[in-house]
Amino acid sequence: MKKSSFFAVALATMVFAACGGKKTTQNAEEVSAEISFEQEQIEASIKQNFDSLATQVGNLKQLPIRKKDGVITLSEEEMKVKPDYLLDPNISEKATTLAEKYRMLSALQIDKEIAELYEMPTTEYENRIASLFVDINDPSFKAIEGNSDVYETTQELYNAMNENGRINYFWQIVSTALVEQLYVVSQNTDKFLAAFDDETASNMSYRMILIQDAINRLTEYDPEVTPVAEALEPLNVINATSVSELKEQLESAKDQIAAARQSLVG
Numbered sequence: 001m002k003k004s005s006f007f008a009v010a011l012a013t014m015v016f017a018a019c020g021g022k023k024t025t026q027n028a029e030e031v032s033a034e035i036s037f038e039q040e041q042i043e044a045s046i047k048q049n050f051d052s053l054a055t056q057v058g059n060l061k062q063l064p065i066r067k068k069d070g071v072i073t074l075s076e077e078e079m080k081v082k083p084d085y086l087l088d089p090n091i092s093e094k095a096t097t098l099a100e101k102y103r104m105l106s107a108l109q110i111d112k113e114i115a116e117l118y119e120m121p122t123t124e125y126e127n128r129i130a131s132l133f134v135d136i137n138d139p140s141f142k143a144i145e146g147n148s149d150v151y152e153t154t155q156e157l158y159n160a161m162n163e164n165g166r167i168n169y170f171w172q173i174v175s176t177a178l179v180e181q182l183y184v185v186s187q188n189t190d191k192f193l194a195a196f197d198d199e200t201a202s203n204m205s206y207r208m209i210l211i212q213d214a215i216n217r218l219t220e221y222d223p224e225v226t227p228v229a230e231a232l233e234p235l236n237v238i239n240a241t242s243v244s245e246l247k248e249q250l251e252s253a254k255d256q257i258a259a260a261r262q263s264l265v266g
Helices: 003-020 028-034 044-059 076-080 089-094 098-117 123-136 139-143 155-163 167-187 189-195 198-218 223-237 243-252 254-265
Strands: none
Touching: 044 155, 044 167, 044 198, 089 098, 089 123, 098 123, 098 167, 098 254, 139 155, 155 167, 167 189, 167 198, 167 223, 167 243, 167 254, 189 243, 198 223, 198 243, 223 254, 243 254
């Protein structure tokens, strides 16, 4: 499928869906003071679009790159070569704003999963993730407690963050999750893409379209989201409809993906 054709179908689907739905621990007061975004400012029609986009993202399958998925298996020899591209858990200390902490939480959860796949120690990841949860202090996370990780961005999480006036942070979580997973897969396409089929590859491209649409809309209401939109913009080249196309695009866009990751989590 041609790039223009793929995007036309994807955008048509979004329009149809939208029309049909016409370093230190901060206390709660400090965190609340950081929230400048006012969800009430969003026009009702645009809000419906966000709801529709979130529903579509939530309906897409998660990328099959985790140990718990049971799809990827590593041989004894592969297990000896530990990935050197995962984030150092201590990088969480660099996150100072609330937005940075949401993004860091999402990325570290993904990297913890990959560390588990390679049977690497995860205690430091767990400690840093737990600290970020405390710092962020978002009651929305109770909606998924014990069921999934934040980066899985379920409909339940969106509903809770919407109710708590934090949908801007929901989309920052989603954006970071996709970029971090793209980055991980791009580091070892032969191994990770073995778990993909053409539908999964196409879903990844569609996820990118949905997220970029939401982020671009949010920039009108929350200036803090603008750097995220700028980080994602070069990744428009990811529009694969098959595993072979995705492999080619990930390898050719490896530098752009790394740059996007650097922008989002450092």
